[in-house]
Amino acid sequence: MPANPxxxxxxxxxxxxxxxxxxxxxxxxxxxxGPGRFPLVATVPPTDNAAGRDVAADSAVALARPLFAQNRRPPDIAASGPAELPRLAGVIVGGGTPPKAIFAATGDDKPPVLGIGQSIAGHTLRAITPNGVTLDNGTVLHPTFATGADGAAPAAPPAGLPTMFTTAPHMPGMPLPFGGTRPGIRPPN
Incomplete structure (x- = not known):
């Protein structure tokens, strides 16, 4: 530092x-x-309405709808897919074996157990996951439980069976086969 003021x-x-x-x-x-430098404020030219519709009128219609009305529900989604397909009763995934899909038996026949690449009702199975089966046309079938002739749910398993036989361990919130639950998930009350 210089000493002179x-x-x-x-x-x-x-x-x-x-x-x-x-x-x-x-x-x-x-x-x-200049070249290589960008202006700080970009301007966007005004555009015409591409759809040719009155945006203000469409907004008014949308805003007039009741958002939390009790009758406002999403459309029903068919859980079993097309009507001609048999019901997917379950899937077998893991255990060192190729995944299999179990379809409901028709009549007195044995239930068909199919793997990836096999066909049922004119559709080929493309993927089998723990949550369902994907067909060649993109349809995803989810396992559904059988109901009785009167529409009642199937009978409950006999009392006294260990938990591992009465619950599916892959379902969230369900007890695991050897005790405990999945981390961060409480068992149902």
Missing amino acids: AERLLLLVAAGLFALAVLLMLLPWGGDP
């Missing part, structure tokens, strides 16, 4: 001029920004 003043003025030069280089100036 004149040298200090000269050094202070030089530092100030350097700071001013850096500031002027960073601030944008009017006119053409």
Whole structure:
């Protein structure tokens, strides 16, 4: 550090001029920004309504709908897919074996157990996951439980069976076969 006050003043003025030069280089100036530099504010040209519809009227119709009405429900989704397909009764995934899909038996026949690439009712199985089966046309079948002739749910398993025989361990929130539950999931009450 210079001991002379004149040298200090000269050094202070030089530092100030350097700071001013850096500031002027960073601030944008009017006119053409030059090649390789971008303007700070981009302008978007106005566009015509591409659909040719009155946006204000469409917005008014949408806003007039009741958002939380009790009768406002999503459309029903068919759980079993097309009507001609048999019901998917279950899937077998894991255990070192290729995945299999078990379909409901028709009549007194044995239930068909199929693997990937096999066909049923004119559709080929493309993928089998723990949550369902994907067919060649993109339809996803989910396992559904059988109901009785009167529409009642199937009978409950006999009392006294261990938990591993009465619940599916892959279902979230269900007890695991050897005790405990999945981390972060409480068992049902």
